[in-house]
Amino acid sequence: MAATPADVRENPNSYMFVMDMPGMKLWKIKVQVEDHxxxxxxxxxxxxxxxxxxxxxxxxxxxxxxxxxLPHNSNAIADVMSALYQDGVFTVTVKKLPPPEPKKPKLIEIEVKID
Amino acid sequence: MAATPADVRENPNSYMFVMDMPGMKLWKIKVQVEDHxxxxxxxxxxxxxxxxxxxxxxxxxxxxxxxxxLPHNSNAIADVMSALYQDGVFTVTVKKLPPPEPKKPKLIEIEVKID
Structure with a gap:
């Protein structure tokens, strides 16, 4: 099991890390997040x-x-991640951060002089 | 999945064929027995x-x-086999045939002549 093949999926609002781990139990799998x-x-x-x-x-x-x-736009806080173990496949889902708000155009007042 | 690693176990009364098959469903796995x-x-x-x-x-x-x-002493009839899919591991159990009855010693009558 030194080789644990994995897929990485990008969904519109999340990333999924999918690993083949047959014959395990969910509570025997340890998940940690540190520095992305x-x-x-x-x-x-x-x-x-x-x-x-x-x-x-x-x-x-x-x-x-x-x-x-973890990609730069993932919400890398353990509290908001979810993990699922089903049919020997372990999946960690990490939500994406909401996209940054578009910058408001700066209003620059220009004094127009009419002669 | 071309490589499906397997263990073969011999128990006192059965053989077990254990295969790693993460992410499958039991009803999608086909099992056949022919000519042992x-x-x-x-x-x-x-x-x-x-x-x-x-x-x-x-x-x-x-x-x-x-x-x-299948080993020569296995009961290679599909009806008496069992299959289990759990946590991505598929196991087929094949019972052993009962051991052959010990051969009864042949009684050979010898006529003993006493002169």
Missing amino acids: LLTVNGERKREEKEGTEYLKMERRMGKFMRKFP | LLTVNGERKREEKEGTEYLKMERRMGKFMRKFP
Whole structure:
């Protein structure tokens, strides 16, 4: 699981960071935001049971970490982010900041003299 | 998703074929058994939505297929298999056949002649 493939989606009002993480639990995935950097990490362990033997082990286990720089216009406050884990796919949604208000045209008074 | 990593587990009474398949639905995964060969296939598609743009696309999409030869002592009848899809992990469980009854020792009568 060292390789955790991810998609990054831009929606009209948000960014979505979508990661394949089969066999995890939502509460085992850690999400942090610092200096406009989103970090997601966790650990996946192979199920061990007495009397069970693995004849083939291709699924990657172990610790994983992904880092995503957040775009400049994202609302990089952990409180307004949301996370969802469904069918082994973990998605973090980060809202965009509202676009800056258009600058008002400066009024410059010009004195017009008529002779 | 061309690469669908799998583990194969042997339990005292069954074999388990465990595959990482994040972002699927159980009813979209096809399972077949023929001549002691287990075949699992399906297709994963990336979500498309108007107004959405992908800035990064690492998650593998498309058709996938895995084949597993079933061990000689497995009960290779589709009716007695079970399949489970949880947290993006698909597991097919195949029961073992009961072990063959121990051969009864053959009684050979020997005529013993006492002179």
